[in-house]
Amino acid sequence: MSEGSYQRLWDSSHVTLQELLDQEQPMLQPVPTREWQSFQYRLSSLYLYYLGLLRGFDTLYDQMVQPQKRRLLRRLLDSVAGRVLELKDEMVRVDMCEWHCLDHVLRDLGLTPADLEVPIPKYFRQEQSSILQERELMLAEILSRMEPVSFQEVEPVMSRTEAIILLQTAERARQGRLRATFIREIRREEERDRKMRESGWHRLNPNQAAITIQKVWKGYLQRKHTQYDRQTEMEFIGMIPLPGLVEHASVANLRQDVRRFRQIEKEEEFQLAISKTHDALRETEGPDIKEKMKEQIRQWFIECHALTGRFPNYPDESLGGSNQIFSDKTPEQVKMELENPVQESTKKEDKNKEKEKEKKKAKEDKTKKSVRQLLNEADTMLKALPSKFIPLINAGHEEYKSKVPGSHPPSSIDSQPLVTPPHTLLSLQVDELMRQELKNLRLAVDREEERPFKAPKKKNVKKKAGKKKGGGPVPSSARSLASLFEELVVFGLLKKCKAVLLKDFVGDCLYLGSTLSLAHKLPMPSLFDVRQNMALYGVLRLGSPDIHSMAPLIRSILLVGPSGVGKKMLVNAVCTETGANLFDLSPANLQGKYPGKAGVQMLVHIVFKVARLLQPSVIWIGNAEKNFYKKVPKEEKEMDPKRIKKDLTKALRLLNPGDRVMLIGTTNQPQLAEMKGLRRTYERILFMPRPDYASRYVLWKHMLHMEKIQVTQTHLDISALARVSDGYTPGHILQAIRLVLTERRLLQLSRRPLMASEFLAHLAKLEPVYREEEASLKVWYFKIPLGMKKIEFNKDLEAEETRLAKEKKKRK
Known part of the structure; x- marks a missing residue:
């Protein structure tokens, strides 16, 4: 795909995103509990649309070259992924189940089961490939040092006489097999000659011979044509991959790799442009900006001295330095944050404890209410919880609308967003100068030496008695x-x-x-x-x-x-x-x-x-x-x-x-x-x-394909195998396939096609998962709180439906 194609996908994704953002607000409005099915349907459709959007943003972030677009895409990709996780939790809360039946939603939206697949962003492994390589090298080095000690194997010792006897036995067995094959062929030829002599030579006239040759030749041609037609039909309906599909896929992968290399080049250009812009800003506007920052900080010194009677502590670098002064806060607030960090932390801890207590009480109250009460109460309502990711998605969408006005922008770097706030560039230099100036002011005005910055005190941890200095593990x-x-x-x-x-x-x-x-x-x-x-x-x-x-x-x-x-x-x-x-x-x-x-x-x-x-x-x-x-x-x-x-x-x-x-x-x-x-x-x-019929069918087909066997070109009945293997796990199926498809059997496939009956003997030797074992696991699972809620909810629904049916009969 070209840059224009990805830009069109980028534009269409934002059209879809705008539609989804319009649907978010109605989900926050409360709905009666009796309408939980419609609420669940809307929640499921929103979840599926966000999955498709996540898939598109992943493709764009992986292949788009322009660095500034990729930064916006990264924020949108993570935000959409987080919204998908939030919707998943909402669906679990509404369905009271970890899995969801969305086949009717797929059918109504015109989607396929492939749209249910959760896309995994490619940058998860690509952006930390160097870290993973370092860890693998470290792990391999440690394991290699351990190998001579822990994995030392003792090889069996064999004398020279035993080795010669073993070789002689194997060679005599090989010669015996060859001699038996040779004698069998001689006997077959003798039997054929004897039958020919007894029945006499069958002679044909020229017409009969020509007809016989034509029959054989036409049969051969027809079989070839039938095989070719079947091959083209299977390729047309997608049952067999096209011959050139592998080549096209390799070319597509090569183009994707080229675009990833271009991403690295554009990122280097972007970083170089940022450094040049910052250098130019320091040279041209740097002195004036420094003077303005100094005046503002001096004004802050004077205001704090007028309020408290002494000069404040200068913010530490770990807290942001002068960036904390330029935030939208009063001098009193900044002073309180700097001088009383311990009190604030304790207050936060108390607030967090109170919130946890309130949450526990709310959870206990919710568990006390049964599903039957929720169905009968008119005041109970269903609504989606407020999202943390919607503001981020909305901000990214607004940034897209403000910076991409309709036309396809070039893949070059946009110079306008490269300018950063000036005080962030020069804050370190100004902080050093103003710290020295604050020290001089304290000596001149208050005759006070510099006060060290008070960091939050750590709680003293009492040492356990009874431990000697040399004993115990090293902390x-x-x-x-x-x-x-x-x-x-x-x-x-x-x-x-x-x-x-x-x-x-x-x-x-x-x-x-x-x-x-x-x-x-x-x-x-x-x-x-x-x-x-x-x-x-x-x-x-x-x-x-x-x-x-x-x-x-x-x-x-x-x-x-x-x-x-x-x-x-x-x-x-x-x-x-x-x-x-x-x-x-x-x-x-x-x-x-x-x-x-x-x-x-x-x-x-x-x-x-x-x-x-x-x-x-x-x-x-x-x-x-x-x-x-x-x-x-x-x-x-x-x-x-x-x-x-x-x-x-x-x-x-x-x-x-x-x-x-x-x-x-x-x-x-x-x-x-x-x-x-x-x-x-x-x-x-x-x-x-244990897997159902559909999963077993896919498992047999996939595992045979991994063994490089084309299922469509054999006489193997996958449907029969899926039906017979009911109760067997994927591990059982893989074990049976490996036992059947030995090296010798793979060499015989051209002469002797694979049959379903060959797997039955090996499956019969394995121990399946019996229905009693699976039933006991199901009984245990529905004893957990979520499973119990689901069972009670279904019982109450049945009771409600029977009550409504009785009322209808009475009215009639």
């Missing part, structure tokens, strides 16, 4: 980040994640979800829904610091599902897409490491400290139910799986917006754990059932 504050990083790698707590993309977690969406919902049935999520939730909850939040700081905070996720469904694959995919570090705090991995109560505290402290310093980070806990066992089994008492429980919940509460650290737990037996403990630790619980 992490006295160690460097590199040493802590190496210690976690050596102990196996920091691991290298597998390179897996989120799109490799294959699954199809649920096409009959709305139909089941109308029948008051609870449809189970598909693998597509699980992938979408992980993209929203994990990838989008961890990928950008701006999105994480303003989006609804989610610190932890729990993935619940049978083994083999792909829980660990999703954890690796989140790390791969965001470039996050992977910390493994599974109970089995912690056995024998950091013993004692102090050791556990040190372990959690080091892990969370390194995770914060090397953001983004993912802390994974496999078999998460073991941390919250109702009763620890005898064979696991030595492991002590519950020892990390208290410190983990405390450390999670300290994570604030902007700390891109997420805890992801995986479990296939949540029934063994205490419900309260899991609910306190994990904020979002995602259920992953």
